[in-house]
Each structure stands twice: as structure tokens, then as C-alpha cells.
Amino acid sequence: QIQLVQSGPELKKPGESVKISCKASGYTFTDYAMHWVKQAPGKGLKWMGWINTYTGKPTYADDFKGRFVFSLEASASTANLQISNLKNEDTATYFCARSPTMAPFAYWGQGTLVTVSS
């Protein structure tokens, strides 16, 4: 069956970096785009952008340009999200989600909680 399994929770200090992974299984990894979604505590869902798993080209929403990097380890069917120079407002659960281009997100990872605190 199709699964997206994300890495575990992270506790970081401001200014540090974090890398979250999303390992896909049950389908051909390069056939579907991978999206990233942020959910701050008690808040709604915010789309961060997506990565073309065939070409490796990332696209970032405006609020996520600069400190956020989407990458792939295609041989391991894994998508990664790296956040550098962490700020308190980066404290959130980050989800990966699979979707064909411009289609709904039918499959989601379980989410990774990143806590940024001094």
C-alpha cells in the first residue's frame, strides 16, 4: 500500500538547521510530485511548495523562499525538507503529501513536529 513515512520529532535552538525526511513506498516515486505543508500549533494548513520528483526542480511559496530547501534522494524514494537559521515561528508540524500535478493530496505523511526553543 502507498505510504509516506516521515522522520521523528526535532528539538532545535534558534539559528540551528533541521532536515526532515519523507520516505515513500508502494508506488513509483518519480511518478508523483511531493508537496510540503506547514501547520503551526493550533493553526491551519499552509502550503510551502512542491518538488518535481522526476526532474528535482523545487517550487517555493513566497513565504518559504530563502531558508527552506526541498531535495530528493530518488534512489531511496525520499523527499527532504531542510530549514536553516531556525526561528521560533518555525515551530510547527510539517507534512509531506503526494499528488499528481494540480490534483488533490490523496496521501499524507504522519507529520514531523519541529520545536524551536532556546
Add this chain to the structure above:
Amino acid sequence: DIVLTQSPATLSVTPGESVSLSCRASQGISTSIHWYQQKSNESPRLLIKYASQSISGIPSRFSGSGSGTDFTLSINRVESEDFSVYYCQQSYSLPRTFGGGTKLELK
């Protein structure tokens, strides 16, 4: 960017009632709207795609309607497991925006 406005923010109901949740887009998006349910500490789950298309495994009490700028998610006879937050999302254009959510709570 396309802004999605969901209303109401909170809806208090008793089990057995039927409800309608609204999602309004800031510009016409045809039927490129999708609905998700998110229970506490869980990932969102796709309920309805392209405004009114059903999803395998989702109970038939969930249905969607609308086109253009106004969309509705209907739940026929709410059950206890339905109390959660509902989000709409558009796939008409980038960025792929979500609505702010409607919390369905027990009255």
C-alpha cells in the same frame, strides 16, 4: 493568490443533525476545490475532490457541491467521529492555498 474563506469558523451541532460548511474563493476556480478532514494530532484526510467527486472509503454522508467561487461540504446526519476540523483547498493555480478551516464541535 487565491484566497479561500471558510465559514463558519466553528459549528456546534448535535449528532444526527445535517450540516453545510462553506468555502468561498476570491476568484473563479471552476471546480478545482478539495475538502479535507483533520482530527486532532492526525494528518488531513481527503474527503471530496473536484468539488463533488467522492473518494473511495469515505462515508456516503459526506458530499460536496459548487463551482466558480462558492462551494459547500455537506454532512448528512453527523456522527460522533465527524467532530474535527475541515479544510478546503484549491488546485486551480499556484500557490495551492487552503481555507482557514471550520471546526465542527459537539453542542
